[in-house]
Amino acid sequence: MTADDSYGRLDDDDYPAYTMGRAAELLGTTQGFLRAIGEARLITPLRSAGGHRRYSRYQLRIAARARELVDRGTPIEAACRIVILEDQLEEAQQLNAAYRRETGTAAPTTAA
Numbered sequence: 001m002t003a004d005d006s007y008g009r010l011d012d013d014d015y016p017a018y019t020m021g022r023a024a025e026l027l028g029t030t031q032g033f034l035r036a037i038g039e040a041r042l043i044t045p046l047r048s049a050g051g052h053r054r055y056s057r058y059q060l061r062i063a064a065r066a067r068e069l070v071d072r073g074t075p076i077e078a079a080c081r082i083v084i085l086e087d088q089l090e091e092a093q094q095l096n097a098a099y100r101r102e103t104g105t106a107a108p109t110t111a112a
Contacts, residue, residue: 016046016054023055029067033076037066040080062087 024031034053037043043062045053055063062083069079100107 012056013058014056016056016059018055018057018060020045020053020055023060023063026060027063027067029063033067033070034063036076037063037080040077042066042080042083 018026020031020034024034027033034045034055038045038053043055043059045055045059048054065083065086066076066079069082070076074082097107099105
């Protein structure tokens with residue numbers, strides 16, 4: 001890999017650039033929190049050649065969402081499930097919108 005290849009990854013949200021310690025520091029949390037959200041399958045960090053966890057910016061954003069819920073008193077397992085369900089809902093809404101655009105179908109209106 002050349003230096004030019006490495007610089008291109010600086011903008012890649014999925015590149016696992018952060019060690020567990022640095023990720024915890026950036027999130028203002030503990031390494032144990034990162035392990036717990038990994039065990040809850042919210043995020044799956046990549047592993048370095050030496051077996052160390054590495055996190056991407058995208059994963060850190062997800063972890064930050066879970067941390068906000070936990071800080072408000074939500075149990076960690078529930079916080080992880082909420083974030084997962086929010087992401088699934090958003091994806092389903094995007095798929096539905098794309099389908100409506102393709103078929104020319106109007107979005108359903110909600111009764112007030």
